[in-house]
Amino acid sequence: SNVVVLGGPPGSGKSATIRALCDELHYEIFEVHAGMKRSHKDIKDAVGEIAQSHLLNQSNDGKAGALCVLLFEDVDVIFAEDKEFWTGIFALIATARRPLLLTCNDVSLLPRPLADKKVLLHFD
Secondary structure, eight states, X not given: OOEEEEEXXXXXXXXXXXXXXXXXXXXXXXXXXXXXXXXXXXXXXXXXXXXXXXXXXXXXXXXXXXXXXXXXXXTTOOOTTSTTHHHHHHHHHHHOSSOEEEEESOGGGSOHHHHTSSOEEEOO
């Protein structure tokens, strides 16, 4: 699977762990957080092309760009304007060539298909 869910209370180290691992492995992070528009269309517009390539910022001179992960913060916080948020996330899971990292405070608020996956890391 290309998705990992990191669950736990605020301040438990979810985001810090992601940033430290990505820094150590020389991965760039493309982040989508709860303060951004996150409807299905917004997700597709923001990360659609990025999700289909392993590299970020590939240059025209043929030099490879940086490896990248897609980070969706606070996926358990969904606002009314985030129409079809989970439809967008599941579309990315099905098609993305990059790792998807999802953070949440309350894993019980996740859709059942995601909660059933064995990709949950719980932070205390």
